[in-house]
Amino acid sequence: MASPSPSTANGVPPNLLLNPRAHILSSSEAPLSTVPSTNGFAASSKATDTSDPLAPEDEKSLLEQILEHKSTGNTHFTSTPPDYEIAISFYRSALEICPPSLAEHLTILHANIAAGFIKLERWKEAEDAATESLKASGEDDDLLRAREAKQRMREQKERKEREEASKDGGKGKAIDSAVGNSEGRIEELDDDEEEGNNVEWGKNWKARLRRAKAREMQNTWQSLSGALEDYKILSTRSIRYQAIPSLDHKAIQLALTRIPPKLEDKKQKEVAEMMGKLKGLGDTILKPFGLSTNNFQMVQDEKSGGYSLNFTQNLGK
Incomplete structure (x- = not known):
């Protein structure tokens, strides 16, 4: 009897089938990026080799395997109960054999992985996957x-x-x-400008929306800034964004109202925390000299707006 296919045996994705560390999936704290691939498909090397284009028959064969892994991943994603971790592993198995020429499938697979990590509330991994999806789509x-x-x-x-x-x-x-122009020459468009104009900004709005959510949920000054930038792009970019469902449009508008005060509050807290750490370090350095950072005061010049550092020896005495 023939052995079961690597893509279907026991419902385990190919990149985990032979992996002795597959139990790592049982921990929601362990990033799936730490699980090494054991995908034995010979086509993998072809998929990652960009020096030579694939023959049409090879690309067709790869596409069939990619769609099979993707379909199995979708089944785990939507099952009752869903298994997002296994779904992500099947999407990654598809990615491993997906050549750059199939950019549309690369885009979708990365976006699906981002959706899975959002369901698992693993926000940084969701952000990274969504970013890869945007890169694959040219955005x-x-x-x-x-x-x-x-x-x-x-x-x-x-x-x-x-x-x-x-x-x-x-x-x-x-x-x-x-x-x-003054020399009798007709001005022409720059090649870079023409190339930029060919980019279909907005065709991959789902990945940008997922990244915006993942960034917001990380709730740091930097991540909130990135989330706000993504939400602004979603609300103002090309006509392709008009296809966004009304429910998502409403969520975007609410985010544009919700994030700015959160961003300012987080900025103030992180700056205060950073200054507190710097002050503590300064006090440690100055203590052997009988000084502290309280002996130094920043004074702003009303005319120039610049600052000067004033030293007070007997502060508080």
């Missing part, structure tokens, strides 16, 4: 910021040109705009 944050920076620079340049044109009465600029 990388660095690319987004670079594009918006270019847009601001272009707007500043245009504003400056309009101001200069108004000083000259607008005549010279009007002529240039009609026939090209």
